[in-house]
Amino acid sequence: MNETGYLVTLHREGMDKMGELNQNILVTADWLKSRIGSDNIIVVDCRYNLIDQNYGISEYKKGHIPGSYFLDLESHLSGSKGKHTGRHPLPDAKEFAEKMNSMGLSSDKMVVAYDDESSGSARLWWLLRYYGHDEVRILDGGIQSWLDLGYPLSKEIPDHKKGKFIPSPRENMTVELEDLKKGTKNMCIIDSRSPERYRGEVEPIDPVAGHIPGAMNIDYKSNLDSKGRYLPAKVLEDRFSGIKGDPVVYCGSGVTACVNIVAMSLAGKHVLLYPGGWSQWVSYPENPVIKENSN
Structure with a gap:
């Protein structure tokens, strides 16, 4: 809120850049397929189920888009819960950065998030922008859009890497x-x-x-x-x-x-x-x- 009590819609630093990103939020399966294996792309599987908390990792192990990492809603995309935090408080900045850095995130790399029902990828998209990383996209249509084109899945889990992401929360x-x-x-x-x-x-x-x-x-x-x-x-x-x-x-x-x-x-x-x-x-x-x- 600003001093007059009116909402500040976004912090003003980077407002123009974020406006430019409005039309660059989504990518297609074709776009992603042509870039799989690129050193500048980090693909993240964000599948989850509120009732079955093992669903996401279980589905990931059954098969995921080649080269993709997995982030769990409860463990990685949320923080510690308290009496008045809500069910999925924002993750601690340091812990979130450590997890993203284990995937090799740095300012020159783009994250592509996907799931199977839209909200897990949207949560990661929002979190990365909140913590200061604007180079993030969502696979439109999720993993099903990948499968619909006959593209393969993999069970191989990518190695951990060392990134340089430093979070800067946009409160x-x-x-x-x-x-x-x-x-x-x-x-x-x-x-x-x-x-x-x-x-x-x-x-x-x-x-x-x-x-x-x-x-x-x-x-x-x-x-x-x-x-x-x-x-x-x-x-x-x-x-x-x-x-x-x-x-x-x-x-x-x-x-x-x-x-x-x-x-x-x-x-x-x-x-x-x-x-x-x-x-x-x-x-x-x-x-x-x-x-x-x-x-």
């Missing part, structure tokens, strides 16, 4: 709980969960159902086509044209909300993340909750 890419509670007239809060969870009809994960007061609902899955690819930028621009002010997105714990950030970035919008999400919000019993039947 103005996030909004914290207290800022969200205070709010501003320019803040547009967006709940990225399913409509049923938003309305409070069901809550399969967190102890309280409903949504944050004033939030609108944009289900992160609505940004994707039937093959898990992001909708065209022009379609996304039209979808988000009604959003005024400073968009702040949240989900259950700061993971699937990143899909909305990717989609809005493709549409040319600068978006903030509330990392703690619904799971942090409801960890404080005094925080207000809205349900469909209480509107």
Whole structure:
């Protein structure tokens, strides 16, 4: 937040560069295939399942895009959990950097993230930018887009390397709980969960159902086509044209909300993340909750 109480949409250093990156977020399987083995490309498998926490590593071992490393949502893309952190707090900067450096990350290398349902790769994309590394892309359509073209998988695990990545957190890419509670007239809060969870009809994960007061609902899955690819930028621009002010997105714990950030970035919008999400919000019993039947 700035001194006048209005949201700073992104920290101003690198704003122009990030604007340029909006149309350079996604890559295709063909693009990636032609660069497999390049010293300047680091490929990362981000598959996960919230219910089965062994799913990601199990699928990786069964077969992954050749040369790709694996990052686990719980162990590598999240930090230590506490009573009021939410389910997936941001990872410690030093620990995150150490993991990325074990893959050989440096400022001149590009990371390409993939998964099998969009949010793991979006989380890594967002985290790398948050910690100061803009050269990151998402394989549009995930591993299935690779398989659809008949490209092979590998079971070989790449060697650890030595990188030079030094994290530099961009704290103005996030909004914290207290800022969200205070709010501003320019803040547009967006709940990225399913409509049923938003309305409070069901809550399969967190102890309280409903949504944050004033939030609108944009289900992160609505940004994707039937093959898990992001909708065209022009379609996304039209979808988000009604959003005024400073968009702040949240989900259950700061993971699937990143899909909305990717989609809005493709549409040319600068978006903030509330990392703690619904799971942090409801960890404080005094925080207000809205349900469909209480509107």
